[in-house]
Amino acid sequence: MTGLPVSTYVLSTGLALILIGLWGLLMQKNIIRMIIGFSLVDTGIHMVMIAIGYVTGGTAPIIDSAVPIKDAATRVVDPVPSALVLTAIVIGLGVTAVMLSYAVNIYREKKSLSIDDCSESKW
Amino acid sequence: MPRSGREPVCASARRYARPQRRATVFDARTGNVNPMLKRLFIFFTLILVAAIFSDVALNYSEHTELSRLAQHYASKGPEELGAANxxxxxxxxxxxxxxxxxxxxxxxxxxxxxxxxxxRKHPDTVVPARKPASELVETAARLLMPMVFVFGVYVFANGHLTPGGGFQGGAIIASGVLLLLLAMPQAQLSHRLIGFTESLSGFSYVVVGVLGIVLAGGFLDNRILPLGSFGSLFSAGAIPIIYVFVGLKVGSELSAVVDRFRSDESKPEL
Structure with a gap:
């Protein structure tokens, strides 16, 4: 083990995923690939949030025989970011589904998935 | 804008492929920015974002104790609400x-x-018959489907005790429906049933929330029912009930989404 705390790796991976996703969103012409880029940004943000909620040596915030109630405040990780990520995953899923159905409609209309063919909304 | 017949499929690809007579920064006629310049901009944008991110990552130090809010949730939560999770x-x-x-x-x-x-209903178009799944897939799906559903119900009914909850359980149920649709492509989901489950569970969720105002401390307060013994299935007041409704609602919604995407694929072009 190196000296770096474990959540640093999660944080860096999350930030790297956000960067890769942004690259995909900006560079790709194919709408499906752009949606994949969005999902990568989404996942990266979730990882960053989870990493920020980590407390050194903490365990899952569930009270049972391993974590008695009186120790709970000192032994568990922050439950709030976990709850927020739970919300964010569901919202991300909904947004992705709507984007994919837009992609289906664009393909139906233009017979192409290239963003360059959607020139009506270009200024 | 419908495409006219003589235009190539990807107009801009041809435009980019053509050797550039003059490297213009911005082509006013087509509205295109010079692609090289565009790439340069994107590159610098990413460099700047990466600089911010590296600053965040380098100055990050792991928390050694919970924030005050989280401490309250962790120490008072089990007594107040009776949920182990x-x-x-x-x-x-x-x-x-x-x-x-x-x-x-x-x-x-x-x-x-x-x-x-x-x-879109079209009387003269015929939906092409889908290729049936192989016998193996179908038999395995028949065997697994009930187990997947039971597991989904287990996950959302135990959301207050173990990792899991309404959203996860609902997603598991929807994955079971997806398995069904893969194994039996001709199967038709009952949209009436899905719509009924979804509206009923959504309505009941709000009713439970309003009951919280009447019987307990506020909207969505779980103490409308006795908290029960800590760590047992029937504990934590209304939390398991709410999670059952959330699970049913999410499961039926995601099943409907999966079904929409499937039906569209087999639909003839209009």
Whole structure:
């Protein structure tokens, strides 16, 4: 083990995923690939949030025989970011589904998935 | 704008492929920015974002203790709400209104998908027969389907005790439906049943929330029922009930979304 705390790796991976996703969103012409880029940004943000909620040596915030109630405040990780990520995953899923159905409609209309063919909304 | 017949499929690809007579920064006629310049901009944007991110990552230090809010949730939560899973107590009760909003967003996105991928009835088009799945897939799906459903119900009914909850359980149920649709491509989901389950569970969720105002401390308060013995299935007041409704609602919504995407694929072009 190196000296770096474990959540640093999660944080860096999350930030790297956000960067890769942004690259995909900006560079790709194919709408499906752009949606994949969005999902990568989404996942990266979730990882960053989870990493920020980590407390050194903490365990899952569930009270049972391993974590008695009186120790709970000192032994568990922050439950709030976990709850927020739970919300964010569901919202991300909904947004992705709507984007994919837009992609289906664009393909139906233009017979192409290239963003360059959607020139009506270009200024 | 419908495409006219003589235009190539990808107009801009041809435009980019043509050797440039003059490297213009911005072509006013087509509205295109010079692609090299565009790439340069994107590159610098990413460099700047990466600089911010590296600053964040380098100056990050792991927390050694919980924030005061989280300390309150961890130390008082089990007594106040009786839920062993602290994440569930945050999701369903402390921030219950957020979860109601989340369920609403999911409902709206499912409705949006349904609207955009709606089937247009055309009398003279015939839906081509789908290739049936192999015997192995079908038999395995028949065997696994009940187990997947039971597991989904288990996950959302035990959301206050173990990792899991309404959203996860609902997603498991929807994955079971996806398995069914893969194994039996001709199967038709009953949209009446899905719609009924979804509206009933959404309505009941709000009713349980309003009961919280009447019988307990506020909207979505879980103490309308006795807290029960800590750590047992029937404990934590209304949390398991709310999670059952959330699970049913999410499961039916995601099944509807999956079904929409499937039906669209086999639909003939109009």
């Amino acid at each position: 602290l994440v569930t107590s945050v999701v369903v009760t402390y921030r219950g209104l957020d979860t109601l909003g989340e369920v609403t967003v999911l409902f709206i996105s499912a409705a949006g998908v349904g609207l955009m991928l709606r089937r």
